[in-house]
Amino acid sequence: DAGITQSPRHKVTETGTPVTLRCHQTENHRYMYWYRQDPGHGLRLIHYSYGVKDTDKGEVSDGYSVSRSKTEDFLLTLESATSSQTSVYFCAISEKMNTEAFFGQGTRLTVV
Amino acid sequence: AQSVSQHNHHVILSEAASLELGCNYSYGGTVNLFWYVQYPGQHLQLLLKYFSGDPLVKGIKGFEAEFIKSKFSFNLRKPSVQWSDTAEYFCAVNAVNYGGSQGNLIFGKGTKLSVKP
Numbered sequence: 093d094a095g096i097t098q099s100p101r102h103k104v105t106e107t108g109t110p111v112t113l114r115c116h117q118t119e120n121h122r123y124m125y126w127y128r129q130d131p132g133h134g135l136r137l138i139h140y141s142y143g144v145k146d147t148d149k150g151e152v153s154d155g156y157s158v159s160r161s162k163t164e165d166f167l168l169t170l171e172s173a174t175s176s177q178t179s180v181y182f183c184a185i186s187e188k189m190n191t192e193a194f195f196g197q198g199t200r201l202t203v204v
Numbered sequence: 205a206q207s208v209s210q211h212n213h214h215v216i217l218s219e220a221a222s223l224e225l226g227c228n229y230s231y232g233g234t235v236n237l238f239w240y241v242q243y244p245g246q247h248l249q250l251l252l253k254y255f256s257g258d259p260l261v262k263g264i265k266g267f268e269a270e271f272i273k274s275k276f277s278f279n280l281r282k283p284s285v286q287w288s289d290t291a292e293y294f295c296a297v298n299a300v301n302y303g304g305s306q307g308n309l310i311f312g313k314g315t316k317l318s319v320k321p
Binding site (some may be wrong): 135140150 | 210236238240246247248249250253294298300308309310311312313314
């Protein structure tokens with residue numbers, strides 16, 4: 093398995109609170125991604141990064157922000173969590189654009 | 205925007221039955237194609253990939269997929285499934301030379317496979 097660590101693995105938070113999820117990689121891959129997985133929707137891209145400090149929006153970016161200050165770390169922040177953001181969040185990495193991505197173990201987030 | 209369609213939401217098979225899961229995509233240009241598998245409670249793992257060349261690609265665990273460009277399809281097959289193949293399967297497409305977020309992996313909604321022992 094690719095060296096990807098997501099933290100925390102599980103989190104329960106209250107509506108309106110800020111939440112930050114962390115993705116750490118040891119592969120030195122340039123590209124990093126945040127997806128959310130919901131039943132009936134598959135995986136949807138939230139944000140991605142193509143280098144340090146270089147990020148862009150994905151399909152479902154509203155309510156989320158990201159930061160990448162180092163190659164190995166990609167943070168996803170929910171500024172003010174809502175119940176609709178209850179989901180499983182997966183981080184992924186890839187060496188290049190247009191190649192396969194490798195996924196972390198996921199973070200299950202519940203917003204109550 | 206490109207999209208990926210997986211026609212079967214849930215497939216139930218008995219062990220030793222043959223499997224074919226459909227995947228169609230909408231992008232008319234050059235694509236890279238992938239199948240991922242997610243076992244219960246686990247992360248996604250790459251089953252196989254197609255970039256170019258022989259349109260019949262073989263992956264891990266006896267799976268194969270065939271790229272048919274004229275049909276915009278990349279169907280997954282396995283001649284004889286096992287109980288351990290019970291999982292959710294995702295088709296993903298990457299539009300080569302497509303800018304912005306659309307150049308990233310776009311996933312289908314997944315097909316759950318249940319194999320009865």
